[in-house]
Amino acid sequence: xxxxxxxxxxxxxxxxxxxxxxxxxxxxxxxxxxxxxxxxxxxxxxxxxxxxxxxxxxxxxxxxxxxxxxxxxxxxxxxxxxxxxxxxxxxxxxxxxxxxxxxxxxxxxxxxxxxxxxxxxxxxxxxxxxxxxxxxxxxxxxxxxxxxxxxxxxxxxx
Numbered sequence: 001x002x003x004x005x006x007x008x009x010x011x012x013x014x015x016x017x018x019x020x021x022x023x024x025x026x027x028x029x030x031x032x033x034x035x036x037x038x039x040x041x042x043x044x045x046x047x048x049x050x051x052x053x054x055x056x057x058x059x060x061x062x063x064x065x066x067x068x069x070x071x072x073x074x075x076x077x078x079x080x081x082x083x084x085x086x087x088x089x090x091x092x093x094x095x096x097x098x099x100x101x102x103x104x105x106x107x108x109x110x111x112x113x114x115x116x117x118x119x120x121x122x123x124x125x126x127x128x129x130x131x132x133x134x135x136x137x138x139x140x141x142x143x144x145x146x147x148x149x150x151x152x153x154x155x156x157x158x
Contacts, residue, residue: 026095030093034068055079060081074091091110091112109124
């Protein structure tokens with residue numbers, strides 16, 4: 001009886017710690033090459049210069065090429081634009097289920113070096129607001145001048 005109870009407890013623990021089917025499917029859908037086609041600021045029409053991921057301005061990231069590898073959750077991107085530099089940036093990523101009932105998932109993105117080792121041990125939490133075979137939308141809400149400010153990043157699959 002004790003062995004059965006111990007086995008059931010272990011099985012329950014393994015199942016509860018594993019990724020959900022939705023997270024696994026989303027990771028598989030993200031696999032491949034994407035273009036960050038536009039960056040918008042819903043509710044704010046002002047021309048703003050925003051630096052994203054402590055790395056590059058939105059002008060440099062629009063039309064940038066992103067590559068996601070789902071079997072080891074690594075990736076890279078190359079900024080676009082004449083004065084943006086063309087060095088490849090590397091990162092590790094994961095999808096976190098925030099509220100499955102509401103369909104709420106966050107993307108965790110952590111910049112790394114070429115060997116996917118973190119230099120600063122800092123990362124970014126971004127809401128994965130839409131993902132399908134051809135389109136992906138990230139939203140990050142920050143506080144700007146005491147008010148919520150949303151940055152929306154729209155990707156298209158290559």
